[in-house]
Amino acid sequence: MSTEHLNFHKIDVCLFDILGTILNWHSTVTRQVTCLSKRLLLEGSQDAVNFAEEWRAGYCDHVKRVLQDGEGTFNADIIHQQIMHSPCILDNIDTIPSLTELKHHINILTLSNGNFRLLLDLAKNQGVPWDGIFTSKLSRSYKLNKKVYQSTAYHLYLPPHKIAMVTVHRFDLITASSIGFKTMYVPCPTEDLHEVRESMHSKKDGGEVDLLVKDFEQLVRLICEAQ
Incomplete structure (x- = not known):
């Protein structure tokens, strides 16, 4: 897959959604x-x-x-x-080894709608090797609201173009892109509708995202090769 429209050397942080992207609800x-x-x-x-x-x-x-x-x-x-009046423990979807490898090459953090304690517990219990945790609760809002992404960039002391959002959710990527984040789409059958997944294309192919990969292994390989 070509990465000519995405310069990995300029990306300092990858932000990952967690529910559906890293862990399987x-x-x-x-x-x-x-x-x-x-x-x-x-x-x-x-x-x-x-x-x-x-x-x-x-x-x-x-x-x-x-x-x-x-x-x-x-x-x-x-x-x-x-x-649903009962809490759940989430399964990982074979993403942890890829994240662990990726951590050696770039800063990896989560940006989630979950509260901080939930994200902390998930990281410890599921072995998710984050360098840091961001929650939309810091902005008292949810992802879809631009201020969540803007606040995250502010606290990272980074311009938006040095941050990449990695998720299975189209809405997440569209909003992140609107404030200048780079965007990486990883499809998942249990998340966006089939029609949405089929309509996703990289910007070089006239689509909405900077990079579209088939799985986390491919994402790690592309980033590692670019370092």
Whole structure:
């Protein structure tokens, strides 16, 4: 894959989304609902999958409502428990080895809607090797709001073009790009709709993102080769 439109030497920090990008909420919720339903819903069944997707949609709807109306909690733990009255431990999706290798070549941090304690616990319990943690709670908002990305750049003492946002979420990349971040898209079947994934292209191909990779291994290889 060509990287002619993305100069890795100018990027000092890669910011990663965590839910869906680094850790797999989807399989965790389908497994959890199986336990909570006392096996009335089978893990991997269409009913369990539908529940997981409705659970996630409830969170996304809440975020949009808060951003539009300013009403509702900013605590992701409370939101998730309001939607499904039980906390979950998330699975990793084979991203940890790639992040560990990437850490030797560039600064890696998370930028998430989760609260700081949640992100700290996930890093410790899942072995995510962050150099640092940023949460949208520092701006009392959610990602989609430009001030979250602007505040992150401010606290990193970096101009936006030296920061790259890495995520499976199109909305995350579009907003990050609008304030000058570089953008890297990693597709995931349980996140953006199939139509969205198919429509994603790199800027050199007339698309919206600076880099589109098939998986984390390819991302690490491209960054390492550029160093």
